[in-house]
Amino acid sequence: xxxxxxxxxxxxxxxxxxxxxxxxxxxxxxxxxxxxxxxxxxxxxxxxxxxxxxxxxxxxxxxxxxxxxxxxxxxxxxxxxxxxxxxxxxxxxxxxxxxxxxxxxxxxxxxxxxxxxxxxxxxxxxxxxxxxxxxxxxxxxxxxxxxxxxxxxxxxxxxxxxx
Amino acid sequence: xxxxxxxxxxxxxxxxxxxxxxxxxxxxxxxxxxxxxxxxxxxxxxxxxxxxxxxxxxxxxxxxxxxxxxxxxxxxxxxxxxxxxxxxxxxxxxxxxxxxxxxxxxxxxxxxxxxxxxxxxxxxxxxxxxxxxxxxxxxxxxxxxxxxxxxxxxxxxxxxxxxxxxxxxxxxxxxxxxxxxxxxxxxxxxxxxxxxxxxxxxxxxxxxxxxxxxxxxxxxxxxxxxxxxxxxxxxxxxxxxxxxxxxxxxxxxxxxxxxxxxxxxxxxxxxxxxxxxxxxxxxxxxxxxxxxxxxxxxxxxxxxxxxxxxxxxxxxxxxxxxxxxxxxxxxxxxxxxxxxxxxxxxxxxxxxxxxxxxxxxxxxxxxxxxxxxxxxxxxxxxxxxxxxxxxxxxxxxxxxxxxxxxxxxxxxxxxxxxxxxxxxxxxxxxxxxxxxxxxxxxxxxxxxxxxxxxxxxxxxxxxxxxxxxxxxxxxxxxxxxxxxxxxxxxxxxx
Numbered sequence: 001x002x003x004x005x006x007x008x009x010x011x012x013x014x015x016x017x018x019x020x021x022x023x024x025x026x027x028x029x030x031x032x033x034x035x036x037x038x039x040x041x042x043x044x045x046x047x048x049x050x051x052x053x054x055x056x057x058x059x060x061x062x063x064x065x066x067x068x069x070x071x072x073x074x075x076x077x078x079x080x081x082x083x084x085x086x087x088x089x090x091x092x093x094x095x096x097x098x099x100x101x102x103x104x105x106x107x108x109x110x111x112x113x114x115x116x117x118x119x120x121x122x123x124x125x126x127x128x129x130x131x132x133x134x135x136x137x138x139x140x141x142x143x144x145x146x147x148x149x150x151x152x153x154x155x156x157x158x159x160x161x162x163x
Numbered sequence: 164x165x166x167x168x169x170x171x172x173x174x175x176x177x178x179x180x181x182x183x184x185x186x187x188x189x190x191x192x193x194x195x196x197x198x199x200x201x202x203x204x205x206x207x208x209x210x211x212x213x214x215x216x217x218x219x220x221x222x223x224x225x226x227x228x229x230x231x232x233x234x235x236x237x238x239x240x241x242x243x244x245x246x247x248x249x250x251x252x253x254x255x256x257x258x259x260x261x262x263x264x265x266x267x268x269x270x271x272x273x274x275x276x277x278x279x280x281x282x283x284x285x286x287x288x289x290x291x292x293x294x295x296x297x298x299x300x301x302x303x304x305x306x307x308x309x310x311x312x313x314x315x316x317x318x319x320x321x322x323x324x325x326x327x328x329x330x331x332x333x334x335x336x337x338x339x340x341x342x343x344x345x346x347x348x349x350x351x352x353x354x355x356x357x358x359x360x361x362x363x364x365x366x367x368x369x370x371x372x373x374x375x376x377x378x379x380x381x382x383x384x385x386x387x388x389x390x391x392x393x394x395x396x397x398x399x400x401x402x403x404x405x406x407x408x409x410x411x412x413x414x415x416x417x418x419x420x421x422x423x424x425x426x427x428x429x430x431x432x433x434x435x436x437x438x439x440x441x442x443x444x445x446x447x448x449x450x451x452x453x454x455x456x457x458x459x460x461x462x463x464x465x466x467x468x469x470x471x472x473x474x475x476x477x478x479x480x481x482x483x484x485x486x487x488x489x490x491x492x493x494x495x496x497x498x499x500x501x502x503x504x505x506x507x508x509x510x511x512x513x514x515x516x517x518x519x520x521x522x523x524x525x526x527x528x529x530x531x532x533x534x535x536x537x538x539x540x541x542x543x544x545x546x547x548x549x550x551x552x553x554x555x556x557x558x559x560x561x562x563x564x565x566x567x568x569x570x571x572x573x574x575x576x577x578x579x580x581x582x583x584x585x586x587x588x589x590x591x592x593x594x595x596x597x598x599x600x601x602x603x604x605x606x607x608x609x610x611x612x613x614x615x616x617x618x619x620x621x622x623x624x625x626x627x628x629x630x631x632x633x634x635x636x637x638x639x640x641x642x643x644x645x646x647x648x649x650x651x652x653x654x655x656x657x
Binding site for chain 2: 003004007011014018021025026028034035036038039040043044046047050051053054057063064065066067069070071072075076077079080082083084086087088090091092094095099103106107108110111113114115116117118119131134135138139142143146150151152153154155
């Protein structure tokens with residue numbers, strides 16, 4: 001219930017924030033009578049309203065017609081942290097160490113996360129090397145396909161297009 | 164009629180060149196793989212591959228994307244029959260009976276009726292697209308901004324308020340999608356909105372980013388958070404073969420389901436969930452073997468929904484190509500692909516890009532044949548994909564997500580946004596918010612806004628423009644009916 005209320009409140013905040021944004025958009029309407037700020041007002045107003053109704057539902061017995069969400073009742077946060085670290089490290093490093101190495105790092109970290117969620121986290125060097133090898137085996141062909149075959153730029157450690 | 168025939172033959176000539184056949188084959192293969200693998204669906208796969216629109220010519224990439232779209236439907240049934248989790252949402256019903264059949268040792272028959280049924284329905288639906296899409300396009304030429312706006316409003320209403328569990332959560336999703344669509348430069352006045360001074364946001368949010376974030380990244384994060392301990396049990400394969408009696412029970416179900424699926428794909432009512440459920444209910448009611456439903460698995464219960472699924476999926480191309488209105492996640496992403504080429508699907512598409520449209524339609528016929536071959540004799544190969552351990556599968560999906568998003572705009576800022584959208588997706592999934600309205604709202608929002616403002620310009624600023632024109636009045640009534648009727652029925656029943 002408390003989490004649902006949080007979702008409702010978050011939606012209200014988003015709506016209100018967008019109203020603030022809408023107020024900053026000039027309203028030169030031109031011919032039509034509605035300008036660039038019209039839809040922002042509608043959307044922000046509707047979001048605020050939806051959020052308020054969600055909040056009301058949450059406080060009065062919870063969201064209506066909920067489908068039971070699948071999986072465990074409580075989240076496995078250590079696993080989540082590993083995967084998040086992988087994704088964010090990828091965003092931070094992709095331009096400096098190149099696509100292949102950065103994605104491999106993301107892969108290794110994400111695998112740690114999923115394994116820990118399954119209750120068999122393995123931090124041994126052997127497992128790390130094995131996952132790194134699999135990561136390279138996925139990332140490298142993808143990289144080559146994009147840079148060599150399709151001529152789409154992806155960042156590399158070198159400018160050869162191979163690494 | 165002869166005109167359609169000539170155009171279609173022209174389409175086959177284009178789609179039949181070795182290069183385009185190769186694109187179709189790669190698309191179908193990739194699509195089947197994507198359909199088989201849990202955790203990744205056709206919308207995600209097409210979205211991840213959108214960067215190829217930067218380099219590959221439109222016809223080839225559309226044939227490729229259509230192959231993925233189609234292939235995923237075929238592949239999805241394999242997973243739902245052999246695993247206890249459906250590969251994609253349209254296969255949910257197939258999972259009910261198919262899984263029961265597989266448990267009682269008839270996996271092969273279930274796979275066969277699913278693949279052949281998909282082929283029959285897909286081909287009939289493609290014939291319908293061939294015959295009716297040009298007619299719809301011809302009719303749609305008369306439509307102007309007010310009508311387009313109302314058609315889009317209709318799509319918004321059906322996708323958010325009619326489908327799904329809760330209207331409130333559907334609408335919340337829709338408005339979140341519309342809000343995402345607002346980011347960037349306003350199409351008409353070039354005014355920047357919600358960019359917060361970040362230059363990367365001036366171009367707006369990429370479709371790839373939203374689709375991959377909401378589907379792939381959110382799926383991975385959700386799996387690691389909540390599904391680490393869920394064990395997937397795999398059913399035993401048996402020979403892919405149907406007995407004479409199974410054929411006799413399958414074919415009427417295929418045809419009935421095709422009839423149910425096509426209309427649902429045509430109207431902007433989105434998705435294939437409703438027709439698959441309807442077909443399942445129909446088969447259950449008509450079957451002479453009611454005792455098999457839910458116990459040892461009835462073959463009609465697999466044949467019908469699978470055919471309905473493919474018929475509906477194919478028919479969604481009619482509103483997409485003739486009106487430019489996507490009614491499902493994947494068609495929304497396909498619309499994004501067209502937009503990347505500066506092509507706006509709509510009635511003019513059949514004039515301006517006739518070669519492209521007809522090549523695409525021809526490739527659907529070709530794709531269906533390819534998929535039948537890929538999925539019947541080669542089904543054993545696809546089953547091996549189910550052996551990939553979950554950690555490697557999801558971590559691998561994250562690599563592909565990175566390629567798609569980074570390849571589109573070469574911006575690492577987008578990768579941070581991708582993570583944020585992924586988090587949003589986890590919250591939405593946990594609290595049962597539908598995702599289709601977000602994607603449809605985000606892609607269709609800016610178009611709907613432009614049509615609304617053009618409509619008001621036509622009406623010299625008066626909102627009465629929507630009731631003064633007969634077509635738009637009719638559409639307005641349909642919109643209201645879609646919103647009111649289901650509730651009225653519910654009220655009368657209680």
